[in-house]
Amino acid sequence: MRLLERMRKEWFMIGIVLVIAAAKLEPSMGVNGGPLKPEITVSYIAVATIFFNSGLSLKTEELTSALVHIKLHLFIQIFTLAFFPATIWLFLQLLSITPINEWLLKGLQTVGCMPPPVSSAVILTKAVGGNEAAAIFNSAFGSFLGIVVTPLLLLLFLGSSSSVPFTSIFSQLFMTVVAPLIIGQIVRRYIKDWLERKKPPFGAISSSVLLMIIYTTFCDTFSNPNIDLDKFSLVLILFIRIPMLKIVFAGHEHLSLISVPLLIYHPAQILLGSVLVPTIKSWMVSRQKGVKLTRPTV
Numbered sequence: 001m002r003l004l005e006r007m008r009k010e011w012f013m014i015g016i017v018l019v020i021a022a023a024k025l026e027p028s029m030g031v032n033g034g035p036l037k038p039e040i041t042v043s044y045i046a047v048a049t050i051f052f053n054s055g056l057s058l059k060t061e062e063l064t065s066a067l068v069h070i071k072l073h074l075f076i077q078i079f080t081l082a083f084f085p086a087t088i089w090l091f092l093q094l095l096s097i098t099p100i101n102e103w104l105l106k107g108l109q110t111v112g113c114m115p116p117p118v119s120s121a122v123i124l125t126k127a128v129g130g131n132e133a134a135a136i137f138n139s140a141f142g143s144f145l146g147i148v149v150t151p152l153l154l155l156l157f158l159g160s161s162s163s164v165p166f167t168s169i170f171s172q173l174f175m176t177v178v179a180p181l182i183i184g185q186i187v188r189r190y191i192k193d194w195l196e197r198k199k200p201p202f203g204a205i206s207s208s209v210l211l212m213i214i215y216t217t218f219c220d221t222f223s224n225p226n227i228d229l230d231k232f233s234l235v236l237i238l239f240i241r242i243p244m245l246k247i248v249f250a251g252h253e254h255l256s257l258i259s260v261p262l263l264i265y266h267p268a269q270i271l272l273g274s275v276l277v278p279t280i281k282s283w284m285v286s287r288q289k290g291v292k293l294t295r296p297t298v
Contacts, residue, residue, distance in 0.1 A: 055184015
């Protein structure tokens with residue numbers, strides 16, 4: 001019984017292991033163009049489901065109150081799109097004296113210039129009991145901001161520039177992030193009483209969608225022939241963990257090497273973030289209890 005209870009409690013972690021194993025055994029199922037069609041089911045339907053789910057679960061006042069946390073938003077965006085790229089650049093100056101391939105280093109810098117993740121950031125924040133509304137705002141805003149800022153950062157650090165299809169990227173972000181969130185909020189108004197009475201498992205739904213994203217991500221990683229590196233470079237890249245690459249470096253002869261850090265970073269980010277969920281959640285619960293205990297009684 002204890003084992004079953006433990007498995008039920010840790011179902012998400014078990015799910016991660018199973019989907020990664022399935023991706024390793026048969027990666028062709030979840031690659032772009034494969035039977036699951038992740039270019040549609042994940043890029044559009046799964047991400048839209050996550051934000052529709054968030055729109056249903058979040059109270060409107062929680063979303064509106066998140067907008068006024070200006071200092072928090074400034075900190076997150078400056079950290080992501082200024083401090084982090086600059087820190088990576090300084091770190092890569094040290095790595096440049098190692099035998100690691102220089103184009104892998106450029107790939108690391110490219111990853112460091114990318115905007116914050118969208119779906120995984122929201123799901124993991126929700127999973128640990130964090131401020132989901134703030135995560136939604138910063139993920140969406142950071143993605144829109146990154147359309148302009150990321151090419152400029154790449155030009156600054158790497159000297160690479162190109163034209164970016166702003167209209168198509170804006171429309172995709174609007175369809176998969178903004179519109180589902182708004183629709184979820186509208187639907188919530190009409191079924192608010194039912195939601196509060198039944199309390200649907202919003203967290204489990206989002207986590208299940210994330211498992212699908214993890215599966216297709218690892219399918220792409222395991223089936224990619226470009227990950228063919230010397231052991232030193234691969235281990236170092238994996239230790240650091242660090243569709244815009246194809247735009248900025250379209251036709252570049254070293255595109256495959258530049259892409260490797262992103263191919264490794266994305267699944268590593270999701271995997272390690274998921275593994276840390278129980279630890280961070282326990283820490284947050286203990287902190288919240290501590291705050292309640294130290295509050296003066298009236």
